[in-house]
Every structure is written in structure tokens, then in C-alpha cells.
Amino acid sequence: MTDKDPTIDDVARLANTSVATVSRVLNDKGYVSGDARIRVEKAVKELNYQPRVVTRDNVQKNLRHVGILVPDMNNYFYPLELMGIEDELEKKDYSILLCNTYEKVEKEKKYIANLLKKDVDGIILVGSRSTISYNEHIIDLAEKIPVVMTNDYIIGSCVYSVMIDIVNGAYKAVSHLIGLGHRNIAIINGNIEYSTFASKQEGYQHALEDEGIKIQNDYIVSEVPYEAGGFAGMKRLLALEKPPTAVFSASDQIAVGGISAIYQAGLRIPEDISLVGFSNIPLSEHLHPSLTTIDAYPYHTGKLAAETIISVLNHKEQDQRKIILEPRLIERNTCQRITEN
Amino acid sequence: MTDKDPTIDDVARLANTSVATVSRVLNDKGYVSGDARIRVEKAVKELNYQPRVVTRDNVQKNLRHVGILVPDMNNYFYPLELMGIEDELEKKDYSILLCNTYEKVEKEKKYIANLLKKDVDGIILVGSRSTISYNEHIIDLAEKIPVVMTNDYIIGSCVYSVMIDIVNGAYKAVSHLIGLGHRNIAIINGNIEYSTFASKQEGYQHALEDEGIKIQNDYIVSEVPYEAGGFAGMKRLLALEKPPTAVFSASDQIAVGGISAIYQAGLRIPEDISLVGFSNIPLSEHLHPSLTTIDAYPYHTGKLAAETIISVLNHKEQDQRKIILEPRLIERNTCQRITEN
DNA sequence: TTGTAAGCGTTATCAG
């Protein structure tokens, strides 16, 4: 522990000038003679002076901090999104205050109160939210400071959103399966109280309806949206009297569990059963067989969210409150044209 | 955007008292009459006053922020560790400033300088580091503010460390394989310039030596420590004249790629080849077959790192600068007693 | 071009 950090006064003293001049040099503002500038720079170097940005921010009320609320790091989508956010924010010198909500509204509220106290400039809410109420505090929040959500939105509020067209993504996944001749197509979904899963279900149903395929309730299973849920869901499907020939998994992690269940049942992929995932996390490419999936651009979503909040903070006009990305199908090796039947 | 946040002055005015009293009420410090307390509390509520903690911190020089440097969110170990860190830090009201270094020393230095400017109270360095130099700036840093590293350490410095006994973990993995009768055991490792991988190699070699098994250089392959590396490494091993009957993967993600390569070659797990991973990320349980691995306690490592920095910050005596956890083998379904030979 | 001094919103000190 060194004695004491040097202050701007120390620099001024050493450079034989005033704090004002030092500040001007440091911030490249106002007039400074070349001579003074050099003396100051030398003093800064000599003392290894680091301005206490906290103080500056106190004066300027410009903190350059944004709070990020992440529901759960176990969902591999979020770390990727976080990378996108961080890369972008870092460029503009914003720091990230990270908070893990575990999808608990109580935790979320507590974190938000904390972030507000810490005077963050804005908040990014990562991930889809439960649709059943609980959004008032977010709407209130958005009236105070800029708020950007990803993978979800609140209609009629001033919350900004970056998301993919999930309904359409699911539609593409299921259409792909239909295009390969499948008719008995199931979905392993998460809880449809979350908008993301509601949308996936919607896309699934639309795709079937558009091809005049009857929707079967026992082909629609809801599980926790992780590997364990995929495993359980697939087992349920395989136990059906007439199991599906193809399954749409609402996330890549669900697909991982599904694959495991299929193998365990002694079946093959894609010969016995075709599979499409959702997200395109890096892992999906490295499974065996590599997973056909819908690219939901996790990194890019984060990047855009960060860009959005930065422009809002800089009072740039936003042409739109909501950015919607078009997902795309990534064909790999878990799907096959149906032969028999 | 509301007009203006109320300040402590506003509260004092409304409560018909002085800022000092308000501050005392807010911080439960010093004597305040019940009457004054009530008036202040009422005013606080009425104005919905939130103290600007940043300012307080500026005065107290007690920021309650700790910076976390994470090498790469693509390594599933780190998000888990981050959860452990965050959960613990949050309890004591510390905020996390998250930084992604991408394992670039330049980025790391820049981030550290930034964090210092922001006056963080301490820094946690997540993940193993390259052993070839580059550590001076960390040592310098640790002389200024508390630094704790995870999964690595710097001898003779004042850096605190939380890590598992990696050598021993690798030893256990390989011993397990030997115990099952395997003699041709390979390792798919990362770059041994990183201490974590160097240690894994060491444990691997020790285990073989202790059983009098000759170390074969072509059974030691080094790849990027992700799925792609595992895939490539396994392909190399399978192409050998005498492929191994068992493989120790230096990470679970390497194992994922390895599994893929094994399947692609038309072989079975564990009948044709046994596999042990390292880390015990949640995913490993859900692979098919579920992966036998070494538990490196990612969440717990993070939690301990946070606890460590908190006690250092509170000037509690640390009995040790280095906490070492004992890894354990988790037997699942990728290993089998060797039959033929 | 420079320096003085007034803020920023708190907390700490010290008379009353």
C-alpha cells in the first residue's frame, strides 16, 4: 500500500501552476500554453497521477456506468450477450455493473434501487421476462433513466428493445422440418409465461397451421429450458404411443438434453428423429451430430443493446424504440428428410 | 425523465432541520431526537429521496466496488465462477465492475488502469494466466489494492489466491483410468504456457509414472481448450497407429469436442474409448454418455474469492494467502474397465 | 492564457 494517491493539487504544485490549468490539460479543454502543458504533463508522469474519476463524475453527474441485469448465467446465451454488451460499452469507456437476478423480481428490484443509488447512467435488462405483470417497476424506471431490454419488450413504455423476431425464428425451424417431409413434429418448450417461449410456441403453431397440419397437444411439452428439461421432455415424447419424427427445441440447451435422451433410448439422430435447436450458442456446432438451429445472434444482440443505450445517453435521436433482428436457420446435421411412413 | 433528483438539502428544508441531522438519521449515527427523526423520515419518503452514494463514497473513499477481470465468457467455467463471486459480493453490498480481457494483456492493463481510476476497492482476477512473464503489473497492482486471483497464483507476491489443486485433480482423473485397467492413456490439453494446463500435464505424468507406465509423446496433444480443440485433438489421437483406450480431457469443453470426434469415427463411449473431463460444468452431466469428470468447484471458487476479498477489505487477518481446494472425481458414464488388449 | 474561487452532494467535526 503506497502512502497516498497524488491529487490534482500535488500536480499543480509540482508543475508550478494552478489546478485549473492541470484540469484543462487533462481534459483538453480551454486554452493552455504549450509551456504549461508540458510542465503539467511532466508532473503528471512524475507523480503517476490518476484522476479520481469518481469525483469528476460527481461534479459532472456523468458517471459512465451502466447496470446490467442478467437473469441467469447458466443460460449460455447470456454470457455471449454480455460479451457483446461489454465490448461495445468498453469502447466508449462505460463500465458495467453486473447483477445476477436469478429471475427473482425481488432481487431485481433491490438491484435496481442499488444501481439508482450508484447513479448509473442507464440500465440494460437482459433476457426475456415473465409476461404476468411485474413490469410496473420497469416502466417507472424507464421514466427516470434510459432502459434497454433484450429479447423482450414492454409495449407502450419508453423502454428500448433489441430482440430477434422469435415467432418467425420458431416458424423457420418448424417449416424446415415440414419441408423435409415431417408431419409429426413436437416442441420442447419452456414456460410460456415468458414471452420468449410464448413466441416460440406461436411460431410453431403457425408453421403447422400454414401447412394444414393438425396441432397435437401431446406434442407440446413444457419443461425447464435447460438440458435437464430437454432430457425429461424428450423422454416424455418418446414414450408417446406415436412419438414424433422431429422435434423443435426451444433452446440449444434443451436440445442437448434431448439428444441425450434420444441416444439413451437407443435411437439415432437424424435417422430416427430430427432435431432443431434455437439460439446458436457455440456449443451447438460441436455436438454430435452438430445441431441444426436458429441463429438468435446472442453476441450481436448484446452489441446492439449497448449501442442503443449509448446513443440514447448521448441524446441522439433514435429512429425506433425497438430493434428487431431477423433470425436465420443454420443447417447442420440433426435433420433428415423423412423416409418411411 | 423527472425534473431533478432531490438532494439532502431538500430533505433538510422540508424536515425543517439541517443536513447534518438528515445525514445522521440516514446513517444511524450520532444522537437524533425521535421527533427530528420522524420529521426527516417523513420528508425522505415524501420526496422519495435517494442519497447519491457516489458522493458519499467520494468523501469516505469507500466505494464498495470490486473489479472483476474475466478472460473469456466462452469458457463455461467463468460464468459459474462469476455467479459465485456476485452472490457473495452482493450480500455485502459490493458492486461488480465487469471486464472482459479476452486474455489480452494489453486489454487487461487498460482495464486495470480504468478500474483504478474508478477507485475500486479491490480486484478479482479470474482464471489461469500465461506463465511466461507479464505478471509484473499484477504484482505492482497488488501492492496498491487487494487483489485475489482464482485458479492461479503468483508466488512471493501479496496476491491472494483461491484455487483447486489442479495437479492432484489431473492425477485423480488419470489414476481412475489406470485403475480401470487402461495403459494407453492420452491427454488432450491446452497450452502449457498457462499454469492450469501445465499442472494438468504434470498430474497426468505423475499418475502414469507412479504406475510405471511409460509416457508417450504422441499421447500428449495440445489444442485450444474448447470444443474445437477437443475435436481436433481426438481426431489426431484416433489417427495414431495405436490409438489410446482412454483420454483425459483438460476441460469439459474439450471433452465435448472429443466425444463428437469419437462418434464421428464410428466408435462408442465408453466401450471403445474411455473419457474423463475436468471442471464439472453443469453441461457435463447432460451429455451422452454423461461425462465422468473432475469437480473443480467453479461456483465455490468464485464464492471463496469474493469472501477473501471482503475480509481483506475489512482488514480481517487472513490466515493464509492461498486457499487450495481439493478436487474430486465424479464418476459418470464415460469410463469403463478395459476388456480386450 | 492563467489562477481564484465557487460549486457538486455528501459526511465529519465541533461548538452550542
Added chain:
DNA sequence: CTGATAACGCTTACAA
């Protein structure tokens, strides 16, 4: 028990 007032380290009018 209370209230002025100094202090924290920095930025920035404003005067010189």
C-alpha cells in the same frame, strides 16, 4: 441533541 461549517477531489465560471 443540533446545526454551521469544513472537507473530499475535481471542474469550470469568471476575473485578471
